Amino acid sequence: MLNSVRFARNFGEYRVASLSKPSSHFRNLDFRRNCASRLTMEPKAEATQPHFRSGEMGFGLDEIHSLISGPPETGRNSFTALLELPPPQAVQLLVKEDFPAKHLPPPIFPSNIGLIDRASKRSFFASADNPPASNTILLASSSMKVEIVKQEPTDSQPHPNSASPAVSDQSPKSGKRKEREKKVKESNKKSKKVVANEASEDGGKKLPYVHVRARRGQATDSHSLAERARREKINARMKLLQELVPGCNKISGTAMVLDEIINHVQALQRQVEFLSMRLAAVNPRIDFNLDALLAAESGSSIDNDYMGMFTPTIWPEGQINGNRQLEYQQLWQGDELRQPGWSREEDTPNFITPETSHLSYDSSANSAPLHSSQLKMEL
């Protein structure tokens, strides 16, 4: 179900108005703010599965991404790129008109009247005719201090897309918009436009307006539209989750994927417990002597960047471990050539043998790399 086959529907056109750059914080639930782009998706040979790639997501998914795979693919699939926008961004998609219809049972997810109401407060309105050729999405996730500028290649011809209308669940959506949604024209045509109000009721925020068309044979009232939009949002995020959790890619169906996710979270939590027990068992004191740890790590591969900070952090606790430092220093110098004795079960990218640890250990500390000295200052 999750395979976004539902996206392979005979969507009408989804057009998105240009929106201003959002300033909202991730904290807002109602993230989807403005996305200044019109996105298109490539036509899919197999109508069943649009290809979603995890790009970068607003709330720090560049870490996630580095965990999963290589550099993100942007521009190839605007949908996912949009989806991976930080929460403040709106998610918008375009759907090709002549996309083969393949109606699927809607994803099953607990739906709330309250949510529907909130979703329905999103505004829908007919946008301008032709989307600009390319747009830039500024993802300013202030919380994550990440700014990603994306260039969304837009085709003039709409491609088959699955669309998820921009959502702004910000509470001050007023009833005005709801009224507009109710003004839908009932028609027997394949598509139906929802005209929403252009003006934004609340002064500062420009709300995302999405031109939504109902699919053929679908209910056209505003509630189900909103519900469908919400479902699509959820499915899009589920796709991202699928990519994050190992082994979920092949599973189809919300229930199975959720199961895997639950297992994964439980496994991670159990690992944390176990590791903290392990650490507690290692030595009678819990203020770890990082100097010693650095020595132990010198022969093993560890991420270079965060190895460098081991050394500086010992200085604050130097008073406590003065004696041990000396003996570890000697031990460490002997350990320079030691091969990594332990292998990690997980495959982690970009691990480099920290030869720089030698340098950073220099007691004069003048050869310490820049950022480790910065850390030292911070501590």
Next chain:
Amino acid sequence: MKERMPNSSALMKQEFLKKWIKGLQIYSSFKKEMTIFERKKAIKLSADVAIASTRNASTHWSRALMSDVSTDDANHAAKIVVAQISGRKVEKYSSSKGLMMTCSNKILRRSRVASRCRRTRGVGTSVKARSIARKVVKNRTRVLKSLVPGGQEMDGVCLIKETLDYIASLRVQVDVMRHLAAAAERLDPPQRSIL
């Protein structure tokens, strides 16, 4: 000297490690002799607070985690740890949203029940598989909510987003902890007669 790639994952790990060590130092200054279980709790708590604070209270789960730790009255050190690590006032984390959410949740629940009655009456006995699947998904969502800190007050969309973030942070946490544990064990083989 090897070139250091600026890597956001590594940055996060650094931040986490820093904060974690800070928390551990607080604990060790707080109490000199600790049993292994106390140590384990201290380690775990510092780690949790550290990983939550790397999010700077921008996500629900981090806020919920911090507020859980700080409202636990039995643990004074924990509160100090939270205050130190996060650098913010403890009260900020007690979710002001909590009350709002519970109120709105009640309304939502009532409306959900109403809609369900309405819907089942309309649908009849048509598609049983669908309703079963829906129930399964609902159950699993409930489980997921119980796993993610602060999950009870999240709706479907938010839950998934938070889960994403939470999983990523957990991975960072596990990674760093594993390295530290392995390094510490290499250096200092654990004594058998711990207990």
